[in-house]
Amino acid sequence: GENVEQHPSTLSVQEGDSAVIKCTYSDSASNYFPWYKQELGKRPQLIIDIRSNVGEKKDQRIAVTLNKTAKHFSLHITETQPEDSAVYFCAASLTGTASKLTFGTGTRLQVTL
Amino acid sequence: EAGVVQSPRYKIIEKKQPVAFWCNPISGHNTLYWYLQNLGQGPELLIRYENEEAVDDSQLPKDRFSAERLKGVDSTLKIQPAELGDSAVYLCASSLASYNEQFFGPGTRLTVL
Numbered sequence: 013g014e015n016v017e018q019h020p021s022t023l024s025v026q027e028g029d030s031a032v033i034k035c036t037y038s039d040s041a042s043n044y045f046p047w048y049k050q051e052l053g054k055r056p057q058l059i060i061d062i063r064s065n066v067g068e069k070k071d072q073r074i075a076v077t078l079n080k081t082a083k084h085f086s087l088h089i090t091e092t093q094p095e096d097s098a099v100y101f102c103a104a105s106l107t108g109t110a111s112k113l114t115f116g117t118g119t120r121l122q123v124t125l
Numbered sequence: 126e127a128g129v130v131q132s133p134r135y136k137i138i139e140k141k142q143p144v145a146f147w148c149n150p151i152s153g154h155n156t157l158y159w160y161l162q163n164l165g166q167g168p169e170l171l172i173r174y175e176n177e178e179a180v181d182d183s184q185l186p187k188d189r190f191s192a193e194r195l196k197g198v199d200s201t202l203k204i205q206p207a208e209l210g211d212s213a214v215y216l217c218a219s220s221l222a223s224y225n226e227q228f229f230g231p232g233t234r235l236t237v238l
Contacts, residue, residue, distance in 0.1 A: 016167075046226070055129075055216070055229040056168065101167045112181065113227070115167025 014039045018116030033119045035102035036084040044105035051098045092123045129230035137236045143205035146233045150219030160216040212237045
């Protein structure tokens with residue numbers, strides 16, 4: 013089955029700096045890659061996703077890049093703010109739909125003042 | 126629009142006792158998922174329903190776990206008997222269809238003593 017690895021497990025940045033979280037996946041058939049943000053004690057919420065027919069997608073301060081050849085994708089957050097502090101999970105879909113998501117182990121992002 | 130609703134939010138039981146979790150998906154969402162999230166880990170799929178049919182239950186420990194989605198709307202996940210290792214957050218999610226974004230509920234935090 014699919015295996016998703018996520019790095020780093022914790023990340024601390026100063027407010028205003030950029031944060032980058034990286035994930036690799038094992039199954040070349042995967043072609044849907046969402047990112048979820050989970051605040052402490054709250055539900056995971058989708059913040060951005062990308063499908064394999066594009067290499068990059070941007071939404072305001074958040075961007076995701078995908079390298080299908082290398083089987084890795086990354087989340088980029090620019091101009092970080094304290095409210096960006098949370099755990100971020102990447103995921104990959106084995107069958108090309110959103111149905112069989114395999115999640116990474118999460119990155120705890122701390123944005124300090 | 127109301128989100129995915131789960132109850133109870135917290136449950137503490139002794140080992141070997143039964144427990145049940147309830148989920149009400151977003152209205153009109155045909156696909157429903159149950160996930161297990163251990164502390165510091167990403168969600169892991171237990172079972173996926175398309176309407177009332179369980180189309181993927183390969184990760185569900187069927188010796189003690191069971192689930193149902195009568196009438197293709199609400200769903201119940203049951204554990205009987207519970208073990209210490211079942212302590213975790215049980216998340217329910219729904220999507221319009223299997224290829225759409227998944228929306229998560231707030232989860233039920235289970236503690237087995």
